[in-house]
Amino acid sequence: MKRESGFTLVESLVSLVLMVTVSGAVFALVTPAATSSQTHPEALDMQQRARVAGDLLSRDLRMAGAGVSAGPRTGPLNRYFAPLVPRRMGLQRPDGPTVVRADALTISYAPGTHHETTARDPLGPAPSQLRVNQLPNCPVGRPICGYAAGATIAVFDEAGTFDVFTVTAVLGDVASLRAHRTDASHAYPAGAFVTPAETHTYWFDAAARQLRHYDGYLTDVPVVDNVVGVRFEYFGDPNPPVRPRPALGTANCLYDAAGVRLPLPVLPAAGGSTAPLPLSLFSDGPWCGAGDNRFDADLLRVRTVRVTVRVQAAHAGLRGIGADFAVPGTSRSARRALPDYAVTFEVTPRNLNLGR
Amino acid sequence: MEALIAMMLIAVAALGVAELSGVASRAGDAARVQTSATLMASQKMEQLLSLTWRFDGLGLGQPEGDLTTDVSRDPATTGGTGLGPSPLGALDANTPGHVDFLDRAGRWVGTGAAVPAEAVYVRRWSVAPLASDPADALVLRVLVRSIARTSRHGAGPADAVLTTVRTRKAP
Numbered sequence: 314m315k316r317e318s319g320f321t322l323v324e325s326l327v328s329l330v331l332m333v334t335v336s337g338a339v340f341a342l343v344t345p346a347a348t349s350s351q352t353h354p355e356a357l358d359m360q361q362r363a364r365v366a367g368d369l370l371s372r373d374l375r376m377a378g379a380g381v382s383a384g385p386r387t388g389p390l391n392r393y394f395a396p397l398v399p400r401r402m403g404l405q406r407p408d409g410p411t412v413v414r415a416d417a418l419t420i421s422y423a424p425g426t427h428h429e430t431t432a433r434d435p436l437g438p439a440p441s442q443l444r445v446n447q448l449p450n451c452p453v454g455r456p457i458c459g460y461a462a463g464a465t466i467a468v469f470d471e472a473g474t475f476d477v478f479t480v481t482a483v484l485g486d487v488a489s490l491r492a493h494r495t496d497a498s499h500a501y502p503a504g505a506f507v508t509p510a511e512t513h514t515y516w517f518d519a520a521a522r523q524l525r526h527y528d529g530y531l532t533d534v535p536v537v538d539n540v541v542g543v544r545f546e547y548f549g550d551p552n553p554p555v556r557p558r559p560a561l562g563t564a565n566c567l568y569d570a571a572g573v574r575l576p577l578p579v580l581p582a583a584g585g586s587t588a589p590l591p592l593s594l595f596s597d598g599p600w601c602g603a604g605d606n607r608f609d610a611d612l613l614r615v616r617t618v619r620v621t622v623r624v625q626a627a628h629a630g631l632r633g634i635g636a637d638f639a640v641p642g643t644s645r646s647a648r649r650a651l652p653d654y655a656v657t658f659e660v661t662p663r664n665l666n667l668g669r
Numbered sequence: 670m671e672a673l674i675a676m677m678l679i680a681v682a683a684l685g686v687a688e689l690s691g692v693a694s695r696a697g698d699a700a701r702v703q704t705s706a707t708l709m710a711s712q713k714m715e716q717l718l719s720l721t722w723r724f725d726g727l728g729l730g731q732p733e734g735d736l737t738t739d740v741s742r743d744p745a746t747t748g749g750t751g752l753g754p755s756p757l758g759a760l761d762a763n764t765p766g767h768v769d770f771l772d773r774a775g776r777w778v779g780t781g782a783a784v785p786a787e788a789v790y791v792r793r794w795s796v797a798p799l800a801s802d803p804a805d806a807l808v809l810r811v812l813v814r815s816i817a818r819t820s821r822h823g824a825g826p827a828d829a830v831l832t833t834v835r836t837r838k839a840p
Contacts, residue, residue, distance in 0.1 A: 328673075331673065331676065332676060335676045335677075335679070335680050338680060338683075345687075345690075346686060346687050346690040349690045349691075349693070349694050350690060353690075353693055353694055353697055356697055356701070357697055357700070360697075360700060360701050360704050363704065364704055367708060371711075548719065548744075582747075586719060586720045586721045586735045586738055586751070587719055587720075587738075587745070589744050616719055617715065617716070617719045619712075623774075654701075654774075655774040655775065656704070656705065656708050656774075656775060657708070657712065657774070657775040657776070658708045658711055658712050658715075658775075659711075659712045659715040659716060660715055661715040661716075661718045661719040666718070666719065667838060668723050668726070668838050668839055669719070669721050669722070669723055
């Protein structure tokens with residue numbers, strides 16, 4: 314009988330068993346790897362978004378209150394008005410002046426330049442044109458102390474009133490202005506301070522789940538997506554503020570016309586230096602400033618801001634249910650679910666703590 | 670035989686790919702830990718920077734400093750040492766008043782020598798006079814470690830360390 318070449322039944326069975334075993338092992342490895350390849354980029358993206366939020370907010374918060382470095386008056390802005398205001402301020406959809414929000418913050422500061430000057434003529438109300446004094450620190454040979462169209466400037470006085478404007482055009486020694494507020498701005502006397510300024514409003518758009526940045530004028534853009542929580546908390550000086558101090562004969566939120574300080578409470582300090590400042594403290598007056606730009610006098614106490622930002626996985630399939638997920642997702646596997654990532658940080662703005 | 674060799678090669682390749690995925694995953698975890706640790710260290714540094722450390726407001730040139738705030742609690746309380754010098758080794762061991770513990774999201778969960786069960790990070794800090802100007806300048810250091818990584822790999826390098834110098838200023 315002719316014997317045909319080939320595999321015996323036993324050989325085939327052994328081979329089959331080996332193949333099944335190896336294939337099983339490979340699949341056991343591939344499945345978690347596939348899960349990891351889906352979740353890992355998303356986890357990195359969440360971290361990156363949290364980092365971006367932290368970097369942006371820290372950068373502007375550290376600058377908060379940076380003030381005038383040349384001209385007739387120098388010093389941080391909180392000697393004149395509140396550089397940190399917990400609401401949206403500006404030309405487009407501003408919050409009302411008595412609104413206080415835990416998820417919005419407007420930061421003001423003067424970038425270091427040599428354009429600080431004073432108004433040559435009285436301004437306003439609703440000023441549309443500005444003439445300034447050409448002080449020694451102004452750039453030589455450049456009118457309007459070097460301001461050009463597009464510049465953002467702050468005008469303020471010693472009584473605690475301020476306004477922010479965009480220079481829309483410069484003609485000769487006259488700058489045309491547009492105010493960053495919807496109501497008529499305050500009137501300022503000749504000699505009011507004029508300085509380059511930046512305002513940054515960071516606010517949480519709960520509907521779009523975005524952290525957004527508004528420049529106080531025409532530009533409002535998202536800066537971080539898939540944000541499910543933003544919270545600002547404040548700590549500050551237990552003692553009442555002593556500035557802005559108006560000239561005798563003028564009253565403001567801190568002094569009467571005779572120059573006598575109005576009573577504001579000394580707060581119980583958490584430690585020896587700062588006191589927690591609940592949001593309710595910022596809506597009970599007394600009120601400084603005017604119109605849309607009014608602010609509670611207690612905002613002048615702020616020395617430290619604590620920020621919490623919570624981001625989530627973009628894809629619902631990578632979110633589960635429970636306390637770790639502000640917005641529930643569709644994943645029911647712990648291995649395929651990325652809990653929300655929250656970061657908390659504090660900033661002690663250097664210019665609000667000079668001499669502390 | 671050929672089939673067996675082929676299967677072995679496939680298995681080895683799959684193992685390699687799986688290992689790569691594990692490496693990437695661990696690197697991502699390490700990045701998250703470092704991001705969180707850096708923010709936590711920064712938070713404590715900012716708290717220390719908010720404490721009073723200046724010359725008096727009367728223009729007499731008298732030094733003033735916060736020596737009572739306990740920033741190891743949240744919110745801070747009195748009964749601490751503020752910007753007073755910290756004990757030697759405050760960065761190496763859990764020293765009451767110079768250590769606190771945080772959960773995964775950076776929430777404060779306790780202080781003291783013992784580690785709370787829910788703690789994920791330990792944060793220690795030290796305050797020391799600057800050698801060249803001990804009366805008016807301080808060296809502030811903050812260190813943050815992941816407790817899990819420390820228990821797995823020993824003390825090793827911290828996940829974040831920040832150092833700065835603070836000097837007195839006149840109001």
